Amino acid sequence: MNEKFTIVKVSGKIVEKADELRTFVKAFAGIKGKKMLIFSGNMMAQEIGNKLGIKTKIIDDRPFVDAGTLKLLTMVYGGLVSRLFVSLLQGVKVNALGVTGADMNLVTSARLPDGKLGDTGHVRHVNTAGIAQLLDAGIVPVLAPITHDGRGNLLFNETDALAAEIGRALALRYDITLIYCFEKKGVLLNTYDPDSVVAELRRTRYKALREMDIIKDWFVNKIDNAYLAIDHGVKEVIITCPDQLGHPDKGTHIKP
Numbered sequence: 001m002n003e004k005f006t007i008v009k010v011s012g013k014i015v016e017k018a019d020e021l022r023t024f025v026k027a028f029a030g031i032k033g034k035k036m037l038i039f040s041g042n043m044m045a046q047e048i049g050n051k052l053g054i055k056t057k058i059i060d061d062r063p064f065v066d067a068g069t070l071k072l073l074t075m076v077y078g079g080l081v082s083r084l085f086v087s088l089l090q091g092v093k094v095n096a097l098g099v100t101g102a103d104m105n106l107v108t109s110a111r112l113p114d115g116k117l118g119d120t121g122h123v124r125h126v127n128t129a130g131i132a133q134l135l136d137a138g139i140v141p142v143l144a145p146i147t148h149d150g151r152g153n154l155l156f157n158e159t160d161a162l163a164a165e166i167g168r169a170l171a172l173r174y175d176i177t178l179i180y181c182f183e184k185k186g187v188l189l190n191t192y193d194p195d196s197v198v199a200e201l202r203r204t205r206y207k208a209l210r211e212m213d214i215i216k217d218w219f220v221n222k223i224d225n226a227y228l229a230i231d232h233g234v235k236e237v238i239i240t241c242p243d244q245l246g247h248p249d250k251g252t253h254i255k256p
Helices: 018-029 042-052 067-091 128-136 159-170 203-211 218-231
Strands: 003-010 034-039 057-059 062-064 096-099 107-111 120-126 140-143 146-148 154-157 174-181 200-202 236-240 252-255
Touching: 003 018, 003 159, 018 067, 034 067, 034 128, 034 159, 042 067, 062 067, 067 096, 067 140, 067 146, 067 154, 107 154, 120 154, 120 159, 128 140, 128 159, 154 159, 159 174, 159 218, 174 218, 200 203, 203 218, 218 236, 218 252
Parallel strands: 003 034, 003 174, 034 140, 096 140, 107 146, 174 236, 200 252
Antiparallel strands: 057 062, 107 120, 146 154, 236 252
């Protein structure tokens, strides 16, 4: 039996609100065993971009990454937000190290072929030995969604997909739980009812709920990536919120 490894991807208002961020960090610190954190923080990047005069164009709820936006995202994610997470984690005795995909050649990506989203990449290779080296040294990687193409160019990666691909790559080496953590308690049947959580979501039910237009928008991206991870060896995917990180029975559990 492989050693347990938990990958947590955090996003949404949690990253932008100080109280929620500290709640998350405390809960993340309580996860036992080897673990890794992947994060995004779109609102923070947009706010800083507005102050710098860098306007982010949004296409299908995702940023179009031109040269200016890539510099902004690298600065905000690879610098400010990464250091914020690391300092908070060190404050609760978690030996965290902030990295990007370019560091240690951890993640190599290729530009999306249609060019629709500019310098946005999709994962081509994960340096599993490099990640294992950090974990074996007792280090908790905190990965910003900036990768590289192996030819000296940086790329931005969508974080739900990035987390799924890293889980997929490491599935032969570890018993992986992938957690998508954001402000909702899980996948909701009614977006206006925070307690309408789907406790267990199997593929057949997911397809039916999609056809009825009950599950839509950004839930779809998370769930599609969750199934990608499950189909390639990840043992479990959970969609949940910070208050429930210490309660693995809560949230939405993705099943084949």
